[in-house]
Amino acid sequence: MRKRTIVKSIFLIVLLGYVLCPFRSFAQNNIDVRAQADTDRLRIGEQLKLELSATVDVNRLKEAGLQLAFPSLPDSFAHWEVVDRSKVDTSGSAREQLFRQVITLTSFDSGHWEIPSLKFELQAAAGAVDSAFTAPIGIDVDNVAVDTTKAFKPIKGVRTVAISLWESILDFLREYWPFIVTGLVLIGLIIGWFIYMRKRPAKAPAPPPVPLEAPFDKAVRQLKELAAEKVWQQGNVKEYYTRLTDVLRSYFEEQFGIAALEQTSAELLQNIKPVTILNQQREKLRNLLSLADLAKFAKLQPTPEEHEDSLQKALEIVEWTKPAAKPAETEQPAADSKS
Amino acid sequence: MENTSQDIRQLNEKIHQASAFVDLLNMELGKVIVGQRYMVERLLIGLLAQGHVLLEGVPGLAKTLSIKSLSSAINARFSRIQFTPDLLPADVIGTMIYNQQRNEFVVRRGPIFANFILADEINRAPAKVQSALLEAMQEKQVTIGDSTFKLEEPFLVLATQNPIEQEGTYTLPEAQVDRFMLKVVIGYPTKEEERHIIRQNLNPGGMAPINPVIQPSDIVEARKLVREVYMDEKIERYILDIVFATRHPEEYKLQKLKPLISYGGSPRASISLAWAAKSYAFMKRRGYVIPEDVRSICFDVMRHRVGLTYEAEAENVTSENILSEILNAVEVP
Numbered sequence: 321m322r323k324r325t326i327v328k329s330i331f332l333i334v335l336l337g338y339v340l341c342p343f344r345s346f347a348q349n350n351i352d353v354r355a356q357a358d359t360d361r362l363r364i365g366e367q368l369k370l371e372l373s374a375t376v377d378v379n380r381l382k383e384a385g386l387q388l389a390f391p392s393l394p395d396s397f398a399h400w401e402v403v404d405r406s407k408v409d410t411s412g413s414a415r416e417q418l419f420r421q422v423i424t425l426t427s428f429d430s431g432h433w434e435i436p437s438l439k440f441e442l443q444a445a446a447g448a449v450d451s452a453f454t455a456p457i458g459i460d461v462d463n464v465a466v467d468t469t470k471a472f473k474p475i476k477g478v479r480t481v482a483i484s485l486w487e488s489i490l491d492f493l494r495e496y497w498p499f500i501v502t503g504l505v506l507i508g509l510i511i512g513w514f515i516y517m518r519k520r521p522a523k524a525p526a527p528p529p530v531p532l533e534a535p536f537d538k539a540v541r542q543l544k545e546l547a548a549e550k551v552w553q554q555g556n557v558k559e560y561y562t563r564l565t566d567v568l569r570s571y572f573e574e575q576f577g578i579a580a581l582e583q584t585s586a587e588l589l590q591n592i593k594p595v596t597i598l599n600q601q602r603e604k605l606r607n608l609l610s611l612a613d614l615a616k617f618a619k620l621q622p623t624p625e626e627h628e629d630s631l632q633k634a635l636e637i638v639e640w641t642k643p644a645a646k647p648a649e650t651e652q653p654a655a656d657s658k659s
Numbered sequence: 660m661e662n663t664s665q666d667i668r669q670l671n672e673k674i675h676q677a678s679a680f681v682d683l684l685n686m687e688l689g690k691v692i693v694g695q696r697y698m699v700e701r702l703l704i705g706l707l708a709q710g711h712v713l714l715e716g717v718p719g720l721a722k723t724l725s726i727k728s729l730s731s732a733i734n735a736r737f738s739r740i741q742f743t744p745d746l747l748p749a750d751v752i753g754t755m756i757y758n759q760q761r762n763e764f765v766v767r768r769g770p771i772f773a774n775f776i777l778a779d780e781i782n783r784a785p786a787k788v789q790s791a792l793l794e795a796m797q798e799k800q801v802t803i804g805d806s807t808f809k810l811e812e813p814f815l816v817l818a819t820q821n822p823i824e825q826e827g828t829y830t831l832p833e834a835q836v837d838r839f840m841l842k843v844v845i846g847y848p849t850k851e852e853e854r855h856i857i858r859q860n861l862n863p864g865g866m867a868p869i870n871p872v873i874q875p876s877d878i879v880e881a882r883k884l885v886r887e888v889y890m891d892e893k894i895e896r897y898i899l900d901i902v903f904a905t906r907h908p909e910e911y912k913l914q915k916l917k918p919l920i921s922y923g924g925s926p927r928a929s930i931s932l933a934w935a936a937k938s939y940a941f942m943k944r945r946g947y948v949i950p951e952d953v954r955s956i957c958f959d960v961m962r963h964r965v966g967l968t969y970e971a972e973a974e975n976v977t978s979e980n981i982l983s984e985i986l987n988a989v990e991v992p
Contacts, residue, residue: 562893562992581990584950616992617891618947619667 351376351388353440355454363462364430367403372454373420374440375412381442386449390421391438399433399461400425430463535574539638542567543631552627558619560627561612568608568634572598575641585609601637608633667889671946677884678944683872687732690867692725693859694852700942701843701959702729702817706878707885707941708934710840711796711816713781713963718821720845726777726817733878734871735774735813740792742784748791755804766803771795774811774875778818782828792816793835813878833922833966840931841956842963881941888937889947893992898936898953902929904985905965911988916981919971924964932960950991958982 352375357368376388395402404424412418427433435457442450483491493500533541546567552560569580569588576595580588589606592598598605608630614620622630681703688699698714702725705712714722723739730737740751753769770776771792778792795801796816800809818839820831836842848856859866900911906923908916936952943952958979965978 579987582987584954584991586951587954613949614947617894617949618671618889618945619891 351440351442351452353452353454355435355438355457357435357457357459360458361460361462362427363464365426365428367424367426368459370423370425370435370457371420372423372438373418374452375416375418377415378417379415384444386442386444388419389441389443389448390419391440391454393423393438398436399427399429399431400435401427427459427461430461432458432460434458534643535571536638536642538574539567539571540635543635543638547631552624557615557621557627561615561630564630564634565609565612565616568605568637571638575643585613597641598637601640604633604637608637667946670887670889674884674888674941674946675944677881678941680873680877680881681942681944684729684732687869687872688725688728691728691859691869692721693855694848695721695725695845698722698843698845699725699729701841702726702815703942704935704938704956704959705817705841706813706815707881707938708840708931709813709882710931710934711818711838713836713839713842714817714819714845715842716819716845717847720847722817722819722845723777723779726775728869730775731869732872733774733813733875734873735875735878736772736811737775737777738770738773739777739779740770741779742781742788744783744785746784746788748788751788751791752795752801753803764804766806766808768803768808769801771801772808772810774813774815776814776816778816780821781818782820782830785829786832789829789831789835792818793838797838811875813875813882836963837925837927839963840935841959843959844962885934885937885941888940888945890933890937891947891992894936894948894950894953895933897950897989897992898929898932900989901953901957901961901985902932904989905961905981908985911985913984913988916984919968919974919976919981921966921968923966924961928961928964932957935960954986954991957986 572580755764935956
């Protein structure tokens, strides 16, 4: 009785294992993985190509909801360095497909080294469910044979490579084309601007400047206007003397560059000293300014004769300091040639 | 009431006669003070315009001698107060002291009870003492205990500031400085003047005594006349233009001064400038003010009333530079 129970249990466990592990049989029957090196001997530092391939029944893979994962090699492992990894390439029919990846390896250690067996995995959404391994590959990494009996040789010089002129030009253009294009555009713009400047229509000539009234003419005109307006006759004595002195001060400012409008009478009399022609009229100006100051600031009412005399004095000062007229430039050479 | 031409002519004559004492004073002061005419003239302007004078200059420039001589020439009372850090307001204005015999507190008047006060090195005393003096200057009266005493007219304070030493001084605040009508900066005498000073001081007979040429009452009368000096509205506008140019230089085409001025002249500056111009006209024996009077006194009235910015100080621009620019830009009537 007991024996029957044990046999039954073993049978159930085997049955259960078979039911729960369907992928094992899948992997064993439907994936063929291989690793193949292009050489079994190389010199130190040389590279070898390791081709990893897996042949899979795609339909069955899809039905089981699985994906194939290639071995993940670190950059460096057991005396080997990974130089390059190609993408996984796919080929084959709709039913059976070949997945292929080439890994470039090198080694800097001499000896007999083994590329270990690499693991391909079948992965479901929950994680890896099965795996298949490649066979390990032994590779001999040889040192460079050095003849120690011979003397050391000097380092070889730089080897020149014959490049044609055309190739040089092409290299140059390839390297510097953005600068060349920018330069050409700028040169084009400058040439265009020059052409435009030369060909554009000439500006209309500026109108001749309006002749400004000379300070002398202006002063004489303003004094005559003051007389014509009969300001003091209307009782505006203060205004009369204010305008009279303002005309003179403006004239001094414009004609002799003396800031007379911002100077008091005493300062003005002091500052005309360096101007000889004006200084010759100093006494006349002093009398005029004194009377004007009294009229402006002390409500003095000068007599009509004094009003007239003040205007006359102002005119005399302006006339005395009138700038000498320049001789006409065209007449001078003619006169010289006659003599 | 508006002045007529006739009034001004009469006033002019009156002032011409009344101001004759100015020449007498100058002659009398000239007996002991060599040079320093500018300072003496400003002292008289302050005296006639009822304004106080702040003097700035190195020691030994006859500041004390000038005011003492002026006091003697006017036959007025003079007192000198040396301002020190330990000075108390009571040391200036006076205090109440206990009289054991009469068994009561009596008033002990301070040195401020005089016609002419020399407040020497005013910036050495603490603010409390300064303000006691400045209050007396403003109010022209002093309160001790419960009693208020009017200060005797004429009352002129001449305060000095030493521009060299600044350590341990209490700089007068702008509001206090504004109470001085004039701030006069005095310089060294010329070589020739200093030669006279040496001779005068080494004279075996000593210095000539100063005789009184006028009385304090004459000054009080003269002040009334100064008030009457005619100032035309053109001059008033000129004064206002100058003061306003310190406040709003950009309105007078002086934009470049704007960043250099922190504050311009107060209305008290306008009043002081008008007063001082009238006094100056009086001293020139005229009954009316002309622009020269304003310009002559402008620097002394305005230099302590124009505040400078840090920028101006960094560029070594002084208030005198600013005032020169303003006077050269504002049109004279």
